[in-house]
Amino acid sequence: MADYRMHLLVCGGTGCKSSESEQIRDNLLAEVERYGLNDEVQVVMTGCFGFCGKGPIVKVLPDNTFYVLVKPEDAATIVEEHVVMGRKVNDLLYLDPESDEPISDSKQMDFHKKQVRIALRNCGVINPENIDEYIARDGYAALATCLSEKSPQQVINEIKLSGQRGRGGGGFPTGLKWEITSKSQADQKYVVCNADEGDPGAFMDRSILEGDPHSVIEAMAICGYCTGSTKGLVYIRAEYPLAIQRLKTAIHQAREYGLLGDVIFGTTFSFDITLRYGAGAFVCGEETALIHSMEGLRGEPTFKPPFPSESGYLGKPTTVNNVETLASIPVIINKGAAFFNSIGTEKSKGTKVFALAGKINNVGLIEVPMGTTLREVIFDIGGGIKGGKKFKSVQTGGPSGGCLTNSFLDTPIDYDNLIAAGSMMGSGGMIVMDEDDCMVSIAKFYLEFTLDESCGKCTPCRIGNKRLYEILDKITKGLGTEEDLTRLRSLCNVIKDTSLCGLGQTSPNPILSTLDNFYDEYLAHVRDHKCPAGQCKSLVKYSIDNEKCTGCTLCFRNCPVGAITGEKRSPHFIDNAICIKCGVCYDKCKFDAVSVS
Amino acid sequence: MNKIKSFDDLKQLREGLQAKIKQRNSGSNPESIVRIKVAMSTCGIASGAKEIMNFLTDELEQQSIEAVVTQTGCMGYCYAEPTIEVSLPGKEPIVFGDVDTFRAAEIIEKYIIHNELVDGILPVNYRTIDN
Ligand SMILES: Cc1cc2nc3c(=O)[nH]c(=O)nc-3n(C[C@H](O)[C@H](O)[C@H](O)COP(=O)(O)O)c2cc1C
Ligand code: SF4
Ligand code: SF4
Ligand code: SF4
Ligand code: FES
Ligand code: FES
Numbered sequence: 001m002a003d004y005r006m007h008l009l010v011c012g013g014t015g016c017k018s019s020e021s022e023q024i025r026d027n028l029l030a031e032v033e034r035y036g037l038n039d040e041v042q043v044v045m046t047g048c049f050g051f052c053g054k055g056p057i058v059k060v061l062p063d064n065t066f067y068v069l070v071k072p073e074d075a076a077t078i079v080e081e082h083v084v085m086g087r088k089v090n091d092l093l094y095l096d097p098e099s100d101e102p103i104s105d106s107k108q109m110d111f112h113k114k115q116v117r118i119a120l121r122n123c124g125v126i127n128p129e130n131i132d133e134y135i136a137r138d139g140y141a142a143l144a145t146c147l148s149e150k151s152p153q154q155v156i157n158e159i160k161l162s163g164q165r166g167r168g169g170g171g172f173p174t175g176l177k178w179e180i181t182s183k184s185q186a187d188q189k190y191v192v193c194n195a196d197e198g199d200p201g202a203f204m205d206r207s208i209l210e211g212d213p214h215s216v217i218e219a220m221a222i223c224g225y226c227t228g229s230t231k232g233l234v235y236i237r238a239e240y241p242l243a244i245q246r247l248k249t250a251i252h253q254a255r256e257y258g259l260l261g262d263v264i265f266g267t268t269f270s271f272d273i274t275l276r277y278g279a280g281a282f283v284c285g286e287e288t289a290l291i292h293s294m295e296g297l298r299g300e301p302t303f304k305p306p307f308p309s310e311s312g313y314l315g316k317p318t319t320v321n322n323v324e325t326l327a328s329i330p331v332i333i334n335k336g337a338a339f340f341n342s343i344g345t346e347k348s349k350g351t352k353v354f355a356l357a358g359k360i361n362n363v364g365l366i367e368v369p370m371g372t373t374l375r376e377v378i379f380d381i382g383g384g385i386k387g388g389k390k391f392k393s394v395q396t397g398g399p400s401g402g403c404l405t406n407s408f409l410d411t412p413i414d415y416d417n418l419i420a421a422g423s424m425m426g427s428g429g430m431i432v433m434d435e436d437d438c439m440v441s442i443a444k445f446y447l448e449f450t451l452d453e454s455c456g457k458c459t460p461c462r463i464g465n466k467r468l469y470e471i472l473d474k475i476t477k478g479l480g481t482e483e484d485l486t487r488l489r490s491l492c493n494v495i496k497d498t499s500l501c502g503l504g505q506t507s508p509n510p511i512l513s514t515l516d517n518f519y520d521e522y523l524a525h526v527r528d529h530k531c532p533a534g535q536c537k538s539l540v541k542y543s544i545d546n547e548k549c550t551g552c553t554l555c556f557r558n559c560p561v562g563a564i565t566g567e568k569r570s571p572h573f574i575d576n577a578i579c580i581k582c583g584v585c586y587d588k589c590k591f592d593a594v595s596v597s
Numbered sequence: 598m599n600k601i602k603s604f605d606d607l608k609q610l611r612e613g614l615q616a617k618i619k620q621r622n623s624g625s626n627p628e629s630i631v632r633i634k635v636a637m638s639t640c641g642i643a644s645g646a647k648e649i650m651n652f653l654t655d656e657l658e659q660q661s662i663e664a665v666v667t668q669t670g671c672m673g674y675c676y677a678e679p680t681i682e683v684s685l686p687g688k689e690p691i692v693f694g695d696v697d698t699f700r701a702a703e704i705i706e707k708y709i710i711h712n713e714l715v716d717g718i719l720p721v722n723y724r725t726i727d728n
Contacts, residue, residue, distance in 0.1 A: 003712070
């Protein structure tokens with residue numbers, strides 16, 4: 001049996017593979033063999049290191065040396081110098097971007113990792129159904145510190161100082177929100193955790209509740225202490241059964257330890273939490289609608305002010321916070337406001353969790369400091385676009401957000417920059433699109449979602465969005481005109497200005513941002529009646545090339561609607577009046593005779 | 598369960614738990630054993646994490662390898678589910694992605710028994726806030 005003293009890890013993520021990392025592996029293997037080191041050194045392929053921009057990557061264990069931009073011909077040098085002679089190959093080390101010095105110590109290398117996990121600190125680390133594992137990682141120490149060493153106002157000041165802003169979408173300063181509730185006078189106040197998470201593509205709140213439910217419970221208790229509330233409510237959608245089950249287990253365990261209930265940590269502070277289930281309406285994530293839904297009323301928003309902090313659940317002062325906002329609170333207390341404040345941009349502090357989805361290689365959940373660029377997120381951590389296709393756009397902020405282009409790739413992500421770019425942070429869904437995506441269809445997809453989810457209370461949103469959808473539908477069918485584009489824009493602005501709640505006020509964003517960033521594509525639809533991405537079925541036309549067609553009859557036999565005619569061994573023909581554009585003939589033809597235009 | 602009545606109670610409990618974990622992971626402790634965490638969030642379970650967890654438990658028991666298999670939450674590598682993390686005594690934990698029963702068997706045979714790595718390790722691509 002081999003007892004390896006050294007391992008050479010070659011990145012086999014999609015990004016590095018496309019720049020010959022398999023060849024690097026083969027060369028390393030050959031070199032190791034040449035020196036007869038097969039029993040001492042093992043070469044293995046790994047997944048993505050989250051550093052694809054500097055790929056291909058080779059990492060050496062146990063000394064943790066990190067080589068970047070490795071070429072197949074470097075394999076000989078790595079084995080000769082590093083493995084045999086024990087000297088690091090300086091030319092291949094990562095250069096510190098500031099000092100331009102090569103980094104050989106793995107600890108310093110860590111510092112350059114793009115992701116920092118605060119809200120996700122325990123996800124994938126602890127067993128979420130075992131409170132002891134949470135306590136071993138400083139769990140409930142923040143609550144204990146607050147109760148035994150700080151006054152509510154001191155804690156609020158700490159949160160204010162940290163610069164924490166709400167992660168539910170709005171970005172309202174958390175400390176200020178707590179202060180308003182704490183100053184409102186009432187016999188009962190409430191803490192509400194918003195776990196409705198309705199954005200298509202977002203699943204960070206679910207993952208936090210499934211992976212680290214105690215962090216949310218602890219933060220709700222801290223919020224209760226600060227605001228003078230003894231009751232906490234978690235509003236969670238019933239479609240999240242595992243999150244519900246883990247949250248229930250966690251609440252039960254916290255009660256057993258006396259961390260929820262009366263006389264917490266031997267003080268006079270009491271706090272307990274109950275769950276409320278939502279039926280999965282997107283609008284119920286809006287805080288006033290959420291409160292009405294918990295009161296047993298229809299899940300419809302009402303006008304603000306009064307804000308929930310003054311008059312919320314049952315008319316009492318209520319602090320509504322998002323799951324991710326809460327999950328970071330214990331860290332702010334334990335590590336101090338200055339720690340949190342040192343991460344991020346001037347006006348957006350800390351880290352943000354994003355759910356990467358769409359045409360991206362490393363679909364998953366990531367957490368990065370505010371101020372990270374879209375390029376780093378998509379091309380380094382996300383591993384770039386699937387299938388080596390071209391990046392076209394990234395959608396942030398879900399149905400309230402917008403589609404950003406190439407030119408925004410180097411914009412640091414924070415609340416204000418995203419709004420200035422015509423999108424928004426939202427809850428952190430990030431959907432990546434490639435050259436095959438039609439932006440008009442994307443806008444239509446979001447509008448369809450809005451139409452389904454509008455509560456119907458106010459006219460601009462209920463009727464206006466329907467009209468927007470109809471115009472988009474017309475355009476994707478090739479029946480749109482240039483006037484439609486003008487109408488689209490002015491109607492968008494009216495809806496934004498006159499809707500009652502955030503849903504209607506932001507629903508035109510997907511259209512406005514695509515009009516701004518992809519106007520040519522709209523023009524191609526209305527002027528030339530063409531869909532450049534080939535997505536709008538009504539606008540594509542299938543035809544058979546007489547020269548190439550051999551008359552094999554394969555397409556004729558497979559067409560589901562009998563749109564193809566032709567004699568055996570002579571060119572076939574598609575009747576476009578019958579064709580439903582299913583694309584079967586295109587896929588089936590072995591002679592490349594069917595073309596799409 | 599004893600109630601935690603003060604900050605000192607909590608600190609005591611925490612220290613006890615941390616000492617236990619440290620001992621369990623140290624290479625020099627003869628009682629250290631293999632520890633495996635299986636990512637069991639909704640998406641992990643949907644990709645078959647439960648079967649992998651059962652398979653690992655059964656297989657390790659059959660081969661009389663002393664090990665603790667526990668569940669954990671999302672590790673963030675949704676593209677490579679099911680994912681598991683294996684900690685051998687005295688070694689850094691290693692995360693394996695796309696683990697089906699075939700790969701699980703390979704991980705036991707090669708990594709756990711023979712301390713050989715297998716293809717498909719997922720490097721830790723984030724910084725933690727511990728220290
Ligand atoms: C249509 C709509 C949907 C919303 N959905 C959510 C949601 O699913 N989760 C959430 O936390 N906040 C959601 N919000 C924001 C909430 O109204 C509220 O601002 C937030 O929960 C406050 O918490 P935070 O300050 O911690 O972000 C939504 C807002 C609107 C207008
Ligand atoms: S904007 Fe839309 S969702 Fe909001 S209250 Fe009006 S109709 Fe309902
Ligand atoms: S499958 Fe292609 S080659 Fe065969 S008849 Fe159809 S178009 Fe012609
Ligand atoms: S696209 Fe579909 S419906 Fe149209 S001709 Fe080809 S097979 Fe027939
Ligand atoms: S670092 Fe190699 S593919 Fe990402
Ligand atoms: S939920 Fe699967 S890795 Fe995140």
